[in-house]
Amino acid sequence: MRNAAIIPQKIYDLNRLKHAVEVWRFLGKTISFTNGVFDILHQGHVYSLSQAAQEADMLIVGVNSDASVKRLNKGPERPINDQNSRALLLASMLMVDAVIVFDEDTPYELITTLMPDVLVKGGDYRVEEVVGxxxxxANGGNVVINPIVEGFSTTGIVERMRHQK
Known part of the structure; x- marks a missing residue:
């Protein structure tokens, strides 16, 4: 059970994360950032996170707050899992080095504050559509779009559950 204490320490507020990023940069580490709701973790999330982790030495995951998810209009029942549960699950993943919950509609403020070396987005985005x-x-970084793992989406899972009732 020794490692259980590490998990909550991987969940950061902005000030502590800024300090961690400074330390990582001082140590010569590269930083990757990705974000999402991560409401029901599934194979697509695991694939996207593992790909994001391979892009740099350290992986930061931004998680939409409950209020932010509501504003995204993903459905009246969303989020299914609250922001603390979603952050804790992500922090428990070995490939994730830091998790931060953000309340804004987009992670723009986080991205421009932390300035990761690599910005990773999963899905059918084009680079020019990715926030930040x-x-x-302009800062010499890179933007990577991970392919979608077909058949795996939280919205799809919720829809299948709704039809099985």
Whole structure:
């Protein structure tokens, strides 16, 4: 049970995360950032997170707060899992080095504050549609789009559950 104490320490507020990023950079580490709701973790999330982790030495995951998810209009029952549960599950993953919950509609503020070396988005986005892409590219960073793992989405899972009733 020794490692159980590490998990909550991987969940950061912005000030502590900024300090951690400074330390990582001082140590010569590269930083990757991705974000999402991560409401029901599934194979697609695991694939996307593992790909994001391979892009740099350290992986930061931004998680939409409950209020932010509501504003995204993903459905009246969403989020299914609250932000603390979602952050804890992500923090328990070995490939994730830091988790931060953000309340804004987009992670723009986080991205421009932390300035990761690599910005990773899963899905059918184009680079120019990714929030913060201009700033990351202008800073010499990279933007990576991970392919979708077909058949795996939280919205799809919720829809299948609704039809099985």
């Amino acid at each position: 892409h201009k700033e990351i590219l």
